[in-house]
Amino acid sequence: MERADILVIHAAELLTLDEGPDGPLRGADLGRLGIVPDGAVAIRDGRIQAVGPTEAILHRFQGRVRISAAGRTVCPGFVDPHTHLVYPAMRQDEFRMRIEGMSYVDIAKAGGGIRSSVRRLRQASKEDLLHRARPHLRRALEHGTTTVEIKTGYGLETASELKTLEAIEELRWEGPCDVVATFLGAHEVPDEYQGRKREFIDLVIHEMIPQAAETGIARFCDVFCEAHVFTVEESREILFAARNAGFRLKIHAEEFEPIGGARMAAELGAVSADHLVAIDDEGIAAMRDAGTVAVLLPGTSFFLGMHRFAPARKLVEAGVPVAIATDFNPGSAMSESMQMTITLACLGLRLTPAEAIAAATRNAAYALEAGDRVGRLREGMQADLLVLDIPDHEVLPYHFGVNHVQTVVKKGRIVHQAG
Ligand code: NIG
Ligand code: FE
Numbered sequence: 001m002e003r004a005d006i007l008v009i010h011a012a013e014l015l016t017l018d019e020g021p022d023g024p025l026r027g028a029d030l031g032r033l034g035i036v037p038d039g040a041v042a043i044r045d046g047r048i049q050a051v052g053p054t055e056a057i058l059h060r061f062q063g064r065v066r067i068s069a070a071g072r073t074v075c076p077g078f079v080d081p082h083t084h085l086v087y088p089a090m091r092q093d094e095f096r097m098r099i100e101g102m103s104y105v106d107i108a109k110a111g112g113g114i115r116s117s118v119r120r121l122r123q124a125s126k127e128d129l130l131h132r133a134r135p136h137l138r139r140a141l142e143h144g145t146t147t148v149e150i151k152t153g154y155g156l157e158t159a160s161e162l163k164t165l166e167a168i169e170e171l172r173w174e175g176p177c178d179v180v181a182t183f184l185g186a187h188e189v190p191d192e193y194q195g196r197k198r199e200f201i202d203l204v205i206h207e208m209i210p211q212a213a214e215t216g217i218a219r220f221c222d223v224f225c226e227a228h229v230f231t232v233e234e235s236r237e238i239l240f241a242a243r244n245a246g247f248r249l250k251i252h253a254e255e256f257e258p259i260g261g262a263r264m265a266a267e268l269g270a271v272s273a274d275h276l277v278a279i280d281d282e283g284i285a286a287m288r289d290a291g292t293v294a295v296l297l298p299g300t301s302f303f304l305g306m307h308r309f310a311p312a313r314k315l316v317e318a319g320v321p322v323a324i325a326t327d328f329n330p331g332s333a334m335s336e337s338m339q340m341t342i343t344l345a346c347l348g349l350r351l352t353p354a355e356a357i358a359a360a361t362r363n364a365a366y367a368l369e370a371g372d373r374v375g376r377l378r379e380g381m382q383a384d385l386l387v388l389d390i391p392d393h394e395v396l397p398y399h400f401g402v403n404h405v406q407t408v409v410k411k412g413r414i415v416h417q418a419g
Pocket of ligand 1: 300
């Protein structure tokens with residue numbers, strides 16, 4: 001008998017996400033969950049030793065700890081590849097203003113939105129930011145997120161951007177969630193540079209990017225490319241400088257208007273383009289050709305009351321790898337729950353439950369270039385998994401707005417148990 005630290009056994013459905021060709025799942029493969037009935041997982045030293053039918057696993061392994069998942073569903077921990085989780089204060093007043101009829105862009109133009117978060121983040125200490133971020137990260141974990149990306153972008157001056165990066169780094173050290181940092185110094189034009197956007201871009205390129213790169217904290221650089229923020233040309237310049245400084249690239253593109261940001265980013269070799277509500281056929285073709293992951297944020301469309309969602313079916317049919325994320329932030333998406341995001345991906349993006357789950361696990365991992373480590377249940381990969389208190393995966397989006405997580409295992413340790 002081989003020894004295991006943990007055996008998870010008798011899952012009614014074990015979703016391995018380990019079928020199909022290598023890389024992210026595309027096209028008709030997106031719905032392939034790799035379901036093992038009466039499935040089991042053996043875990044040792046933080047890694048997955050074996051995955052298979054319970055009978056075969058119990059035949060081969062002796063486990064110190066046994067978790068019975070009878071009547072339940074087991075899947076990889078969720079990967080949330082787009083959040084703004086380190087922020088200074090909530091903006092519930094803007095939620096009310098939108099209900100009363102103002103739009104997100106109107107609020108931003110009037111000095112609210114991102115710029116109001118910027119004013120407050122500059123006043124906050126790193127400890128203040130951590131104090132606010134920790135409960136969100138904990139809640140994300142309790143809702144099944146075991147890997148999360150976090151962006152800067154509420155500092156918009158060198159010292160405050162670096163302060164945010166350090167806070168993100170500290171969250172990474174604290175664990176247990178894996179944290180991936182993204183530098184987003186070009187998230188908006190701050191108050192003091194209104195009317196002097198060119199000078200702000202120069203500051204981003206010549207001061208912020210080199211100093212952020214020097215810290216080594218962030219793997220990615222992102223830009224908010226939108227008609228009222230940074231144009232395609234400006235975004236290209238910023239991403240080009242970031243690439244030269246050693247960053248991998250991401251972009252916020254086509255959230256409101258189809259100005260061509262996704263196509264530009266794909267041509268620069270970006271790992272992902274995110275939002276894409278208004279993406280056109282040319283953008284879709286460029287992303288397919290480059291293999292750029294589409295990170296769709298249905299919670300944002302929902303929360304902004306947009307009645308318009310990204311053309312996910314078109315993206316899937318074109319062969320673009322599709323992932324989903326919460327976009328957790330105080331302005332446009334105040335929820336840490338990937339389970340809620342999966343429901344909204346079904347209702348708004350018209351992904352099937354199986355497709356939405358693949359977009360939240362395996363494909364989301366590829367949006368962070370972590371697909372060889374997390375997002376699947378496969379021998380040798382990190383032992384990040386969830387026991388969900390549902391009899392099959394279709395119940396996950398269907399029974400919505402509640403938490404189905406029973407147990408969270410992160411790197412082979414039980415880090416959360418419900419009740
Ligand atoms: O992804 N679109 C830009 N950035 C965020 C919103 C940030 C905010 O409003 O604070 C987003 O939706
Ligand atoms: Fe965002």
